[in-house]
Amino acid sequence: MATDTITEPTTPLTPSGPPRLSRRDKLVLFVLCAAQFMVALDFSVLNVALPALGADLGMSRFALQWAVTAFALPSGGFLLLFGRIGDLYGRRKLFLTGLALFGAASLLATLAWDPASFLTGRALQGLGAAAIVPTGMSLLTTTFPEGPARDRALGISGTLLSLGFTVGMVAGGLLTDVLGWRSTMALLTAFALIVLPLAPGLLPESRTPDRPRLDVPGAITVTTALLSLIYALSTAAENGFARADVVAALVAGVVLPAAFVAVESRAAAPLVSLPMLRRSTVAWGNVGGLVTFSMMSTVVFALTLYLQEVLRLSAFETGLVFGVQGVLSAVAGTLAPKVIGRYGAHRTLVGSLAGQGTLVAALLLLNAHTWSVWLATAAVSLASMCHLGAIISYGLTVTAGVPDEQQGLATGLVTSTQQVGLTIGIPLLGVLATTSPSLLTGVHTVLALDAAIVLAAAVLVALGLRRARPGDRV
Structure with missing residues (x-):
């Protein structure tokens, strides 16, 4: 099997204990x-x-x-x-x-x-x-x-x-x-x-050893599809879905991915290997990643509005709430590899999604009383710990078992999922908070839908990853 050309090897692992870098x-x-x-x-x-x-x-x-x-x-x-x-x-x-x-x-x-x-x-x-x-x-x-x-x-x-x-x-x-x-x-x-x-x-420099022709039709199709989808959702968040340019972009965002699959099935050197997309780990890992990124960005957006416009916190006080979230996310980053080492990336991904969805559901108890700031701080911080676990485990799930010469394709999917997730969450759900007659009611609607989507994704990802090949399990 061909491997990537890397000019400098990494430090070897120790036979036991944590790796020494x-x-x-x-x-x-x-x-x-x-x-x-x-x-x-x-x-x-x-x-x-x-x-x-x-x-x-x-x-x-x-x-x-x-x-x-x-x-x-x-x-x-x-x-x-x-x-x-x-x-x-x-x-x-x-x-x-x-x-x-x-x-x-x-x-x-x-x-x-x-x-x-x-x-x-x-x-x-x-x-x-x-x-x-x-x-x-x-x-x-x-x-x-x-x-x-x-x-x-x-x-x-x-x-x-x-x-x-x-x-x-x-x-x-x-x-x-x-x-x-x-x-x-x-x-x-x-x-x-x-x-x-x-x-x-x-x-170190790193590339595939051979240089097949770049799949230009596939590149144009998938790039246009992503641009169309992001443009439609971003514009609709401000101006609604009735505008002609938004409708056209949405249609392109739906039709072009199907065209992309057709193009890739005939390409000599496809931009995305369809067999890779058929891997349960790649497909369902990216579903988990898309959901955790898009839904967590929506929670942050909704809580920012809630804290400043319902509880009347200042920008600095709101920043302190998210500062606690950041500290616990850092803690989660140190714990997640240990959890993955014990339970595996698949179980960690499913468990993290379930935890994130449950804690977002707890935010439905928020009201206009000032004590709610403590609930908001605790729930969003713990949800972010689960979110961080999902981020790390979905990346490992997608890239596990993928040959080195295709790591760029796999990580390209991982990072596309990340960037698209960060972009589409707020336009999809966040607009409900700003257009509702009552901001608190709108925030509750957003959080309820958010929690339902994440919990549903946890179930679907768990079922989908059961079909993963033994060599892809981590």
Whole structure:
């Protein structure tokens, strides 16, 4: 079987006990995790700053949603394509290109002089993120071999990924109050400037040994499908589903995936291997990942509205609630590999989804009394611990048993699921909170649907993973 070409081997595992990482391994892990954290931070750091941004650049309330959508469209739409390009032509090379583009785009957004320049910067950030995320994950899984070392690396990566979204919410508010909205984009520029000089000397090159022709029809079809779906949901959240462009985008988002399957079945070197999609671990692992990401982002959005507009907490106080969530997520990141080692990734994924859904259901007890802040803090923090367990275990579930030369395809699916999940959750359910006559009633509706979806997914994933081949079980 062909394997990836990797110029430097990782440190061998100890025969017993936790894996020992060399100083170089730790630096490699730092570079890869810092880049992933930077991208996760970008999903939320600007949220609190949007009103100040709009006032400064003269952007209307409608235009402000494009500050988020301009990033989400390319970051979610080009993930599979860039993951495959990295497989074929060098993951390290594309990772470094993405880092450089992300840093330059963040600087453009920091210095933006009008809406067009700002949105251009955000779109280029999204393109950079689409290159960073799948190649970074592939470099991690090919640098650290399957087993305790990879479990530990993915645990750290998953923790920072979850923390990035939470830290972004807290840091965004503090930076905007003290230094203005441009400081949120300057923070991302600083991250890129720290990581980019370290990466070339540390990261090994990794690619498939042969170079089949890039599947251009498949790339166009799947990228257009993802772009259409994300555009439709993002636009509908603000303007409803009746607009012609939203309807057309939704139709394309439904029809094009079927066309993609037809294209891939005939392609000599498909962008996505259909046999891989037929793996129970790949299919159901990604279902679990999509649900945990999309539904948890919706909970955070709904609780942000609830805490500030129902309980009348300040932005700083709201940040403290999510700060507790972030701390417990970090704890979960250290515990999850141990749980996976004992019970396996499949059982951990199902159990984590069940725990997340149950704890979100507990939030239905929230009311307008101030004591509810304690319930909100406890339930969302514990739900986030389960969420973190689901993140780590679904990544391991999807990539287990996949040959090294196809790791980019598998991790591209993992990261596409992650980015699409972060993008579609709020448009799908969050809009119910903002359009309900009573915000508290709307929040309850969102949380009830959220919990039901996660619990249903736990049952479906458990049933689906029973069919996994023995060699794919982890």
